[in-house]
Amino acid sequence: MGEEEQSQEPSPASLTGKPALRELISLISSLITLSHSIKVFHSKWQLIRNKLDELNSSLVALENCSSDQNTVISEIVLEIFKTVNESQDLAARCVNVSFSGKLLMQSDLDLICTKFDFHVKKLSGVYSSGILTNGSALVVSKPGFGATKDDMRFYVRDLFSRLKIGDVGMKLHALIGLNEVVTDDEKYVKIVVLEFEDLVGLLVNFLDNSELGIQEMAVKVCCVIAGFDCYKGILIGNGVVSPLIRFLESGSDMGKELAAVCLMKLTENSDNAWSVSAHGGATALLKLCGNGDCRAELVGPVCGVLRNLAGVEEIKRFMVEEGMVPVFVNLAKSKDEVLVINAIEFLQAMAYGDEVIRQMIIREGGIRVLVRILDPRALFSSKGREIALRAIENFCFSSANSLNLLMSYRFMDHLLFFLRNGEVSVQELALKLVFRLCGTSEEANKAMGDAGFMLELVKFLNAKSFEIREMAAEALSCMVLLPRNRKKFVQEDGNIGLLLQSLDLREGNSGNRKFLLSTLISLTSCNSARRKIVNSGYLKNIEKLAQAEVHDAKKLVRKLSSNRFRSMLSGIWHS
Template identity: 30%
Template sequence: MEMHPSAAAPPPPSPQQPPSSAAASPQSLLDLINPLLSLLLLSSLTVRSFAGRWQSLRSKLTSLHSSLSSLSSSPHWSDNPLLQTLLPNLLSTLHRLKSLHDHCSDPSFNGGKLHMQSDLDMASTSLSNHLHDLDLLLRSGVLHQSNAIVLSQPGPGSGKDDVQLFVKDLFTRLQIGGIEFKKKALESLLQLLADDEKSASLVAKEGNVAYLIHLLDLNMSSSVREKALAAVSILASANDESRKSVFEGGGLGPLLRIIETGSSAFKEKAAIAVEAITADLENAWAISAYSGVSVLVEACRSSSPAAQSHAVGAIRNVACVEDIKVALAEEGAVPVLVQLLSSSSTSAIEKSAGSIAILAESGEYFRTLILQERGLQKLMRLIQDLSSPDALESVLRAISSLLASDAVARILSSSTAFIVQIGELIKHGNIRLQQISASLLSNLSLSDGNKRAISSCMSSLLKLMESPKPVGLQDSAAQALVALLTVRSNRKELVRDEKCVTRLVQMLDPENELVPKRLPVAVAAAIVGTASQGCRKRLVAAGAHQHMQRLAEMEVAGARKASHRLAGNKLKTIFSRTWRE
């Protein structure tokens, strides 16, 4: 690497330096370097001025001699284009060092002492950089492959060793080469990550991800930063191993700074990476360490819809951490999250609703803030407007979390439009939507009119009782159904449906182990408790009584009382028939 110019006037160039060493071949450059290095090693023993600094320089020159010997013994070392930059810079440093040696050995030299110390220190730094680059090149293994630096992009069928070598080659170019080498290496890296999703793990293992993150520095070329950011974003999102490498490589801090100060395109890629990193709860704490809460909240407030979506996704990931909840409250996150419910991005709506659900579960403080921002009304409207099942699920979970507030329970219980929408989701939603909707329904105090308005979902609730997964679905469905059966017309409607009666009786069968027996017993008891004779007759005719008798003998809760009512109906029918005869 080239040295910074000295504060003192530079001495004339050594006559040994060729007019254009950069254009020479690696072998001819090495032929110039080796004798000059040997001369410096020998002559440095006799320098009396600044003896301590020359002792340190001699140690580095000795290491350099060893590294160059290893370099020249590598079978294809001269094929590596990186040496076209590394060796001329090294030769330049050695010539500069030879000039400094001549000055320090000259008894008549009366130059500035501080200037000479500075020049020697810069030369020492340059030697350290050259040693680092040579060591990196030697350890990469690419010098043992013919034309390794221009390896073809590994195809989908390439072996692991080929890809491994290619990755090492890429990162060697990144760390040693100039801007053009870096840009081409990053382009190859992005292509590799795009072509083979499994390559992210190999990059995390064999590449220097920390150096890749270093390329995000503001002082780096904009084109290099852009490509490095794209690669970091892909690695953070690819899998657990590559995400861990980004986090442990110190990626979170630079990514948050890009979200804070970068361009719109940069912010989006950085937000993607931060969202992916925070998906691992073990990393969530670090958001506070980097003052990231305020950065994410501001990104949700003022960034592009795409960046907002990923920023609020990161907030959703970390909102369950107690310290971060406090920070979210202090940074005014709740109004921003509620505002995002009106976003044009379905993804942003989903993640914002998810964040609101987590905060609402934390206690009355957050629920009050959300209600003050009219969050409930926005969530209720979204049930009608959204078509995405995932977004609907997040919205329903947010509403469920707010239900702990008595005021919310009253509003929801009295909203016929909301209750009808819930009934439709029970009939037509996916299994997760059905579960949340059934749970909501079971926790509301509905009027008889609203119960009649959603009577068409009773058959769906009965069917859901047969589903052991997700956990809790059977209980929620049974509780909601029992609540609807307090209305006489609903009881009649249910037993008129032969499929429903058959399904209920099958669930009552003691041999049926898929359904906890207390649940169909509760439904049957709700039907026969104050039911008409017709409802009882239909259940008895379908075989409910004999199952209920066995369940009573098994001491299932509620079965004995329901069995008596079914039996009473049977005896009454016998007496009625006898009287008529």
């Protein structure tokens, strides 16, 4: 530069205030804009623009800091002014294509790029040296609702600069600001991931930071990004899996939970499941659940990751070999209901369509664990009882051995208790199991008849839900096929009357009516039952159904038409 141009440059003393910084920032922004209009040396100017962006972000961060050693800052700012002035001259010549030679211009552009890189590193050194202290405006104000993309981009650039060159406090506040905007508005996520190429890598590096707060906040931001399918691969490509697994092994309680949530989102893609498994993720997760101090808040997302991993058959088999089944059966023995529910639901998911795993669960004592939850003396909520009843249905009806084992743990007593006393949702599940048990064996029907299940089934015949009424009617029709159960049923005063009251003449309830008529037909083999039916006062209902050509109703009338009862009937058995 000539002596006249040098004399026009600011002196260090004049560069101690924020107005000068703002002027420099404005100058750099103008240079960036000008560079976009340059048609020659495109790759060179792209590199220079990248450095200008970094420099601009650092200077914006510098605006919000104060220092007692302004001379140091002034000297750096003066050097940047000189380089920017040189760059403007080169930019103007490139725009006008008025340079003397391509090789000389390429050399000049390389030199300028090196100078800007030097300035960026020097500013970074100033930050890390502790010369600067945080000012009152620690972070540029977050753009309001409806802000332009340029405003959003400027805010992210400012946060990025602080993350790169700020001290611990500045980095933490920048991460807090970043987490806030990406959580509130997915447009910021797109800007972070696609427009600031190094930012995701920087976040991943922070996962190994020595400061716990920075680690945890970085995981939070990664969790948000992992929630978008199109960005999962970028996180994986930046090596996020390995530090997340280290978090699971030795991080804070909060860090472990956040890492598990992030891995759960990432492994929704089966390709990423392989990456997690390859880095020892399955082993780390199983160890976490088996160490005896797995917290309720953590076990949910951990089970979520493991379920995703098990979606790959080879990984599922590896998890079984690593002791997955005994780990979770043992977890289901916990006194913490949240742990119990998560463990049982996970075991059900693993055993679905897999008889080998189902049998392993039974061998490890899974049935005893489930029945323990149904003990009325146990302190479990209705939700816990529901989970246990569903699991028993899934695990115990595949073989006679598992059913026999179930009965040996006083399951029948617990089932009857909840059929009588449980909340509606629990009662319905208990009824469903009664229905399933009726179809398993004659011994099960005898045991239920002796225990008093038939009386409870009759009470469900007038339930609001048609499905419940039909299930109760079908179970009852199955149970009274046994002579000893018929005898018990008839001995209970009022059972026959309740059964007849439940006969619905409406066409839409033919399914329920079919089982009730079947039950009554079975009962007619007993003289006392036939007498109670004829004397009940509901005989006309049966006659109406017979007249309507309902086959079972006509059959029932014929059963009742012995010489002893014929005079009481209207003669329709001849039809």
